[in-house]
Amino acid sequence: MSIPSTQTVAWIENPGQSGKLIIRSDASIQEPSENEVLVKLQHSGICHSDCHNVYGQGKYTEIPGHEGVGEVVKLGPGAKEELMGKRVGIKWLYSSCKECSGCKKGNINNCAKQSNTGRTTLGTLQQYVVAHGDFVTLIPDGVKSEVAAPLLCAGLSLAGGVSKLQPEVQPGDYVVIVGAGGGLGHIGVQIATIKGYKVIAIDGGAEKEKLAKEMGAAAFIDFTKQDVVQAVKDLTDGEGAHGVICVAGSERAYEQATELVRNNGVFVCVGLPPSTYMFPMSPIHIANRGLVIRGSSTGTAEQMDELLQLAKEGKITPKIEVFDFEESPKIIQELNKYEVTGRKVVRAPA
Numbered sequence: 001m002s003i004p005s006t007q008t009v010a011w012i013e014n015p016g017q018s019g020k021l022i023i024r025s026d027a028s029i030q031e032p033s034e035n036e037v038l039v040k041l042q043h044s045g046i047c048h049s050d051c052h053n054v055y056g057q058g059k060y061t062e063i064p065g066h067e068g069v070g071e072v073v074k075l076g077p078g079a080k081e082e083l084m085g086k087r088v089g090i091k092w093l094y095s096s097c098k099e100c101s102g103c104k105k106g107n108i109n110n111c112a113k114q115s116n117t118g119r120t121t122l123g124t125l126q127q128y129v130v131a132h133g134d135f136v137t138l139i140p141d142g143v144k145s146e147v148a149a150p151l152l153c154a155g156l157s158l159a160g161g162v163s164k165l166q167p168e169v170q171p172g173d174y175v176v177i178v179g180a181g182g183g184l185g186h187i188g189v190q191i192a193t194i195k196g197y198k199v200i201a202i203d204g205g206a207e208k209e210k211l212a213k214e215m216g217a218a219a220f221i222d223f224t225k226q227d228v229v230q231a232v233k234d235l236t237d238g239e240g241a242h243g244v245i246c247v248a249g250s251e252r253a254y255e256q257a258t259e260l261v262r263n264n265g266v267f268v269c270v271g272l273p274p275s276t277y278m279f280p281m282s283p284i285h286i287a288n289r290g291l292v293i294r295g296s297s298t299g300t301a302e303q304m305d306e307l308l309q310l311a312k313e314g315k316i317t318p319k320i321e322v323f324d325f326e327e328s329p330k331i332i333q334e335l336n337k338y339e340v341t342g343r344k345v346v347r348a349p350a
């Protein structure tokens with residue numbers, strides 16, 4: 001396959017409050033260096049955290065995107081030869097150190113020395129992206145690229161998040177998912193339901209209610225219309241849920257979500273408000289109520305493979321809409337306003 005000298009990408013101009021994503025067709029294509037592969041992208045999901053790149057909430061690269069699927073077309077020195085021609089997924093975790101105590105236990109997603117796609121290396125909103133050969137995910141035959149894409153961040157984040165309910169929260173227990181109709185949340189509803197939890201989905205609007213219920217939610221609470229705290233109590237014998245996963249990244253969601261968990265319950269932080277925001281709970285409450293608070297950032301390689309297997313079996317069915325690459329800037333704007341139900345995926349230019 002011949003690789004052109006320039007390519008089309010989505011590029012951030014003036015990252016910050018007036019940041020803007022633009023489509024450029026004059027960008028260069030990177031050379032894969034040691035252990036890296038060059039991937040010709042087919043599809044890329046667009047995630048709410050890509051908004052952080054555009055609006056300058058931290059240090060990121062000019063090209064966002066961390067849910068890419070495509071074919072390996074070139075190997076850098078030392079990269080595994082068997083990857084050539086394979087369909088692979090590119091995730092938020094570009095690489096980890098492989099040497100720290102977390103990496104040795106398989107918790108590569110929490111490595112303190114990790115690099116990230118779109119943050120430390122250019123993201124997947126391009127035609128060709130460079131990825132680390134040891135950290136790409138093989139996409140099984142039978143899972144379409146546009147279906148695999150949102151599983152690479154949205155799905156994996158919730159596979160990781162749901163796993164953090166254990167060992168305290170048992171099958172049959174109540175689990176609240178705050179932000180259940182978005183890109184991450186709706187897959188989380190499906191994963192938690194498969195794991196045997198009774199899912200109470202919280203989000204706003206009829207479209208998100210319909211999606212959450214299709215994914216298996218036992219109940220839906222519309223925060224725009226209902227008293228969320230009371231509604232959760234009414235559904236859970238007055239005590240609150242055994243587990244709460246806060247997927248929404250808004251400060252308001254966190255303020256309220258901490259009130260939804262019962263004593264001795266588990267609260268999992270997944271959604272990412274701006275880094276200046278502090279967790280809204282006093283140590284007195286955490287101590288007296290015996291709460292367990294866990295953080296979850298994406299998931300492990302094993303969780304990724306399990307999720308793709310479930311997708312292949314038709315048990316995980318993310319709601320996707322596929323758009324032309326040129327729609328990327330519009331999708332970022334919609335995500336920033338929390339207007340997207342399910343996941344929007346773009347088709348890389350051929």
Ligand SMILES: [Zn+2]
Nearest residue numbers: 047049153154
């Ligand atoms: Zn993401």
Ligand SMILES: [Zn+2]
Nearest residue numbers: 097100103111
């Ligand atoms: Zn490490």
